[in-house]
Amino acid sequence: MVPFAGVHPCRTTRHPARLMEPHGGVPQTRFSEASGTAAQIAVSAHEEKITNGTNAPVDPHATRGARVERESFRNGRIICAVYPENTTMAWIVPARYNPYSMPKSLADDRLSISAEDYVTAMEMITNDFRFRCYCMFYSRLMALWISLSILVLILVLLGQPNGGLGVLIFALIWMLILLLGIICILITRKHMLIGLRHCVQSANKLLIKSDMLAGVEDRGQLSCHKIVVIFMYIRSAECLPDIERLIRQQNATAQPRAIEMSAAEVKDLALRLVLKYSQNYVKETSKKRLLFPTRPLEGVSEFSPKHCATSYCLCQYVEKRHFKRSPREWYERIF
Structure with a gap:
């Protein structure tokens, strides 16, 4: 992989960065928001193993829907x-x-x-x-x-x-x-x-x-x-409103009395829940543990596809792990 240096969070100047096309085409120029040396973005060794020998020219007669x-x-x-x-x-x-x-x-x-x-x-x-x-x-x-x-x-x-x-x-x-x-x-x-x-x-x-x-x-x-x-x-913006709705429902049914929270507090709590469960969500999605069943032998899911077509979306994962989590035993709290 080719390193790039001089990256600084300044966004006042733009310098071009060379990169390879995703499908093996002619290299094009992309602007990198950096205030120093232009960023070099290249193929890693693991990406090169996947892409070598699989590049194909783009079909000029491809349909508009495919594009x-x-x-x-x-x-x-x-x-x-x-x-x-x-x-x-x-x-x-x-x-x-x-x-x-x-x-x-x-x-x-x-x-x-x-x-x-x-x-x-x-x-x-x-x-x-x-x-x-x-x-x-x-x-x-x-x-x-x-x-x-x-x-x-x-x-x-x-x-x-x-x-x-x-x-x-x-x-x-x-x-x-x-x-x-x-x-x-x-x-x-x-x-x-x-x-x-x-x-x-x-x-x-x-x-x-x-x-x-x-x-x-x-x-x-x-x-x-x-x-x-x-x-x-x-796209977390699609999941945040659903998590905010779950927070309001939980606050309304809280015992011994309902919990009052402002709209800003609800939004902040929803974002914190998304960030809290983001590590486990990404890891379990990568391991294909959150896929919806496709055959009767795989059982039945308690959720239906929402924001992701084939697996749990982020709001469904938060709902399952946080809002619908069963009480833990004492040893589960320790280990």
């Missing part, structure tokens, strides 16, 4: 996934991201996200210590603790071949320590997810103005280099 379809993105579509730059020693070396290298798919003229917003959002996510802790420890803490516990037991048994009461007592005590360690790790992992959600939430507060949402997904096992940042196109 209109290409002019707009489907609501809830995953635009791209940003992978780390480093690829060696994935189990040891932390992932490194280059926020100054913008994927080609985000430079499409049909998207309103600017280079400055992309750089700022990526820096807010990848430079946050909560994101780094998630990348390094979330998938590894449990494996490391269990491996260490088994290693200690093996060393003790090998060091005392005759066994005895002392070894038995130590083994029982160590099993209790192992159990307590697992409980502490589960609690720590939950707080890591909460911290990651707050980290992505701060970036989405900026991206939502451009009809975009970001999310973090772990696509590997123990590898640090499978943590990807996903960008989704979502």
